[in-house]
Each structure stands twice: as structure tokens, then as C-alpha cells.
Amino acid sequence: MRSKAFRPDVDAPEWKGGHSPYDIIKEGTIALVVVSILTVLLSVAFGSPDDPSITIKAWSTNAPMDFATTALSELNATSGSAQYGAPYNHASTGQQLGPLTLAKWIGVRVPVNSVNDYIIDPLRSLPKQPALTADLSQWSSASGSTRAGWVKDYSQAANQMQIVNGQLVVNATNAGPLPVMMADLFQMARTGALDQALVTQNGFYTSDYTLPLLFLADGTYLSGIAQKQHLTGDQWGMMNETGNYPGQAWLWLYTFWYQIKPFNASGNGDVLVWGLMMVLSAGLLLTPFIPGLRSIPRKTRVYRLIWREHYRSLP
Amino acid sequence: MSTTEIDRQWTTRLRKRVAGKLPPEKLLPDTQPTYVSSWIYVFGVTTMAALGVVIASGCLLALRGPQWWHTSSVGHFVNSLHLWSVEIFFFAMVIHLWGKYFMAAWRGGRALTWMTGVVTFLTSIATAFTGYVSQSNFDSQWISTQAKDGINSTGAGAFWNVLNSGQMLMWHIVLLPIAAVALTALHVLLVRIKGVVPPFEKTTEVTQ
Amino acid sequence: MSSFGLLAAIWPLTTLGHYVSWHVIQISVANLIVIILMVVTFIVALFAPFPGRRRRKENP
Numbered sequence: 001m002r003s004k005a006f007r008p009d010v011d012a013p014e015w016k017g018g019h020s021p022y023d024i025i026k027e028g029t030i031a032l033v034v035v036s037i038l039t040v041l042l043s044v045a046f047g048s049p050d051d052p053s054i055t056i057k058a059w060s061t062n063a064p065m066d067f068a069t070t071a072l073s074e075l076n077a078t079s080g081s082a083q084y085g086a087p088y089n090h091a092s093t094g095q096q097l098g099p100l101t102l103a104k105w106i107g108v109r110v111p112v113n114s115v116n117d118y119i120i121d122p123l124r125s126l127p128k129q130p131a132l133t134a135d136l137s138q139w140s141s142a143s144g145s146t147r148a149g150w151v152k153d154y155s156q157a158a159n160q161m162q163i164v165n166g167q168l169v170v171n172a173t174n175a176g177p178l179p180v181m182m183a184d185l186f187q188m189a190r191t192g193a194l195d196q197a198l199v200t201q202n203g204f205y206t207s208d209y210t211l212p213l214l215f216l217a218d219g220t221y222l223s224g225i226a227q228k229q230h231l232t233g234d235q236w237g238m239m240n241e242t243g244n245y246p247g248q249a250w251l252w253l254y255t256f257w258y259q260i261k262p263f264n265a266s267g268n269g270d271v272l273v274w275g276l277m278m279v280l281s282a283g284l285l286l287t288p289f290i291p292g293l294r295s296i297p298r299k300t301r302v303y304r305l306i307w308r309e310h311y312r313s314l315p
Numbered sequence: 316m317s318t319t320e321i322d323r324q325w326t327t328r329l330r331k332r333v334a335g336k337l338p339p340e341k342l343l344p345d346t347q348p349t350y351v352s353s354w355i356y357v358f359g360v361t362t363m364a365a366l367g368v369v370i371a372s373g374c375l376l377a378l379r380g381p382q383w384w385h386t387s388s389v390g391h392f393v394n395s396l397h398l399w400s401v402e403i404f405f406f407a408m409v410i411h412l413w414g415k416y417f418m419a420a421w422r423g424g425r426a427l428t429w430m431t432g433v434v435t436f437l438t439s440i441a442t443a444f445t446g447y448v449s450q451s452n453f454d455s456q457w458i459s460t461q462a463k464d465g466i467n468s469t470g471a472g473a474f475w476n477v478l479n480s481g482q483m484l485m486w487h488i489v490l491l492p493i494a495a496v497a498l499t500a501l502h503v504l505l506v507r508i509k510g511v512v513p514p515f516e517k518t519t520e521v522t523q
Numbered sequence: 524m525s526s527f528g529l530l531a532a533i534w535p536l537t538t539l540g541h542y543v544s545w546h547v548i549q550i551s552v553a554n555l556i557v558i559i560l561m562v563v564t565f566i567v568a569l570f571a572p573f574p575g576r577r578r579r580k581e582n583p
Contacts, residue, residue: 012423013516019346031357031364035403039368042402043395047532050385050394051453087473095468102470109473207481214478217460226457230542233461236549242454244536245398246553248447250405250440259547271468285433288421298515302417305569307514310350354568388530395532406557410565 009294017310049242051229054222056198056212060189063221064163070219071185074118075178076155079218082114088214089113095271102271110210117211119185122197132184135177142176150176166190233258253280342507350514355418358411359506365404366499370492372396381451381484401443408436420512428505435498442495445487448477459483 006013060067073079077091085094086103087110094103123136139147157172168186172179188194198212216222223232231237238255241247257263257273266272287293297303304311321327375393376384384390412432421429448459459477466472476482541552550558 008422008515009419010422012425012513015348015350015510015513018349020349020352022344022347022351024343024345027357027360028364031360032367035361035364035368035400035407038403039365039372039396039400042399043392043532045533046395046399047535047537048391048395048398049454049537050391050450052385053452053456084467086470087467087476095464097468103467103472106470106473110476110478207484208476208479210476210478213456213460216456217463222457222460225453228539230540230549230551231457231461235542238461239554240540240551241553242537242540244538244540244551244553246402246557247551248440248443249554249557250409250443252558259549268468270465274465274469281433281437285430287416287433288426288429294419294421297417297419300417302569303419303515306353306355306414306418307350309352309573310514313349352573354571354573355565358568392530402557406561406564410561410568413565414568 008298009291010288046245049245051242054216054225055192056189056195056215057192059216059219059221060186060194063219063224064168064186064190065161066219066221067189068161068163068168068182068186069158070215071118071182071189072155072158072161073218074114074215075182076151077114079114081112081214081218084112095268097268097271097275112211112214117201118198118215119181121201122188122194123181123184125197125200126184126188126193129184131180135180138177139181146176149174150178154178154182234264253277337504337508341510342504344507347511348513351511355410355414356511358407358414361407362404362411363499363503365400365407366495368400369397369404370496372400373488373492377488381449385452397446401446405439405443408439412436418512419515422512423509425505425509425512428502428509431498431502431505435495435502438491438495438498442487442491445483445491449480449484449487451480455480 056067070079074082077083081088083091085092086106086108089108089112093101095101120136120139123132126132142150154170154172154175157175158170160171162169168183170179170182185194188197195212198215199206199209201211202208226232226237227235229242230240231242233255236252236255236259238251238258239247239249254273254277257276258269263269263273283290283293372393376390376397379387379390384394415429415432444458444462448455448462459480463472463477466475466477475486536553543550543552543555
């Protein structure tokens, strides 16, 4: 026993009162049985959601123009992923926390080259077709400036992009091999071959979906479906689940910040929210040491309810 | 071998230390102080029970692999068990957190108990997140493509790629559950070593 | 009966969700129910009488 002053929010009095019987094993068993029964009842009653995944085949079939404009944005490197910066590429600085460019410092560790990964390499995986083979070799032997000229011409002509009889038609006259390549890519997507090509670039077995997921996220088809399901960031979507199921309600505070300024208006919103949540989590972790915060329980006197039998028994 | 030599052995020292800190009657007590008398005390054990059901249903899902639940009614039902036990787990854990906060349960040298509880909570959130992105359905496509921006902005995306479904599944079924269970075990051992926090009293006596 | 036969949920919650909006707050009815249930459970746990424990020994 020490003689220093008693700090009511830090120190606890020594318990000199009595003890009651307590069966810890029985309590645990009852809890396990109750939770198991409740879990089974909820599962039998409500089941669980399983909305099927979106394929690139479905995307290019149901929203062909969105697919085609997204493919174009990969070609001319204006897509979200092409402009992302680290960890995918060096296109931009990425998000900053004040002077800290955390992602950029760590660098490009998941390299994504939008032209090669989304267009050239998938087309190379197709069975040999004379026109496409000639176009691909024309592309690979061209200089950087020639390619840039083709891409510029194709991008301008793509303003009049059309889907005619299931074919992508762009009347670009000075775009070299690009009209044929992009039309073939469009066909490839509609047959489902592009889905496959994007995941098997590193071999037969795969469990890495970085490329197709980034591609899907660059379009508006995926986010359109999410919007209908109230899943987007500005709809508190992080907490929500598809259908009428409860979601990750425990993310309420994290998703709340995305609804207000400055977070929802800043290009650095993600890193600002993460920074803030780190600080708040540290606050929760260090509550026992934070004056004021640790006094709230004593001052609100909710404990009088919890231990009311004890206080009632006091002389 | 002399007694002192045996006493100096690492094994003997560890055993004595464990036995001193956590004798069997503390590890598995058959009494509690009389102030432990409120329904608020049941939410810790409820959280552990839910964790047990989460792990059991997760093990059932593992039996037939990650795609099974999309095509089998039994698999889908097991997935439902997994989802609802997770909802109960967080439900109970948050009420446990509220209760312990209003008891100021860190008092009397119990700060580490509080802190292991908070870290377990944060680890559980990460575990649940990797579960959501491992569902291999529309939900996981959307959640992973959204969450990547948050993770990438911290720089962690360079090593922890939420779009790499294999990596996320491994974290979900191996690394994070090991962490969550180990932290829970540590948390419970600390509760058993220190005992349940006594009520606020008007006293000047300090025990640590 | 759905294709999932006997194991199908009785009331699957797969229809489009319902949402409540209040100023900046938007929440799904499902999440709102969960959160209200949590608060109610917490309050009930504070107020409900706990089955009495017989005092067995003083100062063991």
C-alpha cells in the first residue's frame, strides 16, 4: 500500500467486501448456447446477401458506351487508375497529409501500366488474326511520339464513337492501328475473353484481381449499381450492405467524416480521414491516461446504476 | 542437480512466475466479489461466445473452399451463420466497451487490460473488413475498390493490396484470426490476473 | 420455394434497402435497428435487476 494521494480515475480501492459463488464455465456455456441459437434463428429467418459479381463481359454488354469510353481512358491515360500515382504508377503525387506524401514515399509497388495492361497485353493473348497481328506489330515498332499522335487522333474521333451491330466504330483516319485494336478489345470484352486475360497475365493460377477491379472502378457501371444500393462514400455507403441487411455499422464514425467538410471537399480526403481516425483510435486506446476523458465515467455516475446493489448495501 | 540449480532453470522460473501471477483459483474462479452483480457483466462472455461461433462457422466455410457458398444452399446457410455471428459479435463487443468505459475499468492497474481490449476491437474491424472483401461477389468488388483509396493514401496499399483477393483471404482466415484470438486470450488473462474492477469509493487507500 | 430449397431464408432481406435521412445523416433502416437495439440492450442491462447472488464468504 502506498501513501501517495488517491487518484479516483486511476486508482481503485482494495476490495474488502464479500464474495459470491460464480460459475465461470456455466456462464460461458450458457452464453455459447444462447449465441448459437440466436445465430441459427437469424440465419433461418433472414439468410445473407450474395449479389453476383460484375464481369467485364456484363459491363461491356449492358453499358457498351461506358466500357468503350473507359477503355479509351486507359488508352490515353486519363482514367482514374492511370492518373492515380503510387502504388500503381508515377502519374501523380497522390494524397498528402500536410507535407507528408506517404504513398509516394513508399513508391510504386503494384505497378499498373494502363495501355499495356488493359489493351496491348490482352490483345496479344488473342489467337493470331492477320489484321490484329499486323496492327500490334505496327504499334510495338512505332516511336513514342507516333503512338502519342495516334492516341490523340483516336481520342478526338472517339467523340463520335458508335456501337453499330455490336461493333465499336470510331472513324479515326490518322490513328494508325488503334481503330482495329480498340474494336477487337471491345469484342474481346463482350465474349468474356478480356475477363480471363486480365487475371491470367501472370500465369494459369491466380488470386490477384488488381487489374480487372481497377478497370471496373475506372468506369461508371460499377458505381451506378452501387449508387442504387446506397453504397457510395457520400451515401454513408461504408456502413451499408446490399439489400436490406445490416452492414458494418461499427464504421459509423469513419464514414461520417466523409460526409462533412473539409473531408468531402478535399482531394486528400482519404488520408485526412485516416489520419483523424488514427488519432481518435489512439485516444480510445489511451483513455486511461487522458485527463478529462477518463473522468467522464465518475462524473456521469452511470456506475451508480451498475453497482447499485453494492452502494445500497453500504452503511 | 542441486535445488538451486533447478530453481535457476528457465522452465522452473517460468512455471513459478505463471503460478504466482495466475494460480488455478484465479484462472478459473468459483467466486466473484459481491459487486459483480449486473447484466452489463454478461457482454464480455457473450462477445467471446460469438467469437467462438464466428470461428466455428468460418471453419465450416473453409471445408469446401471460398466459392462453395455461392453454389450450395448448405454453403449459403453456413455463410448466413458466419454473417449473423459477426453481427452479434460486434453488437456484444460494443456494449461491453460501453459498460467497461462507464465503470472506468482501467482503474487499479488495469490500463493494459483496457488497451488490449481496444486493440482487439480494432483488429476485429480489420478482420471483418477482409471478410467483406473475400466474399467474391459484387459486395467485395465494390468494397475493395472503394477501400483501396483509404489504404493507399496511408502508403500501406504498397504492401497490403486490398484488390489482391488471395492476399485478403489469407489475412482473413489465417493472420487476423490468430491475432484476434491471441489478443482476446491476453485480454482475458489480464482480467483474471487483475480481477474485476471494484466500484468507485470515497477512499484514499491505493492498491496497485 | 426458391432454388435454395429448405435452407432458404424465410424472410430474405434482398429487396432494395430502405434509408432514413436527417440533415447530414443517412442510415439504412437495418443499421438503424441494430444501433437502436444496441442502445436499448445497454439501457436494459443497466436497469434490469440481476438475479441475486447468495453471499458465501467474507474476505476469503
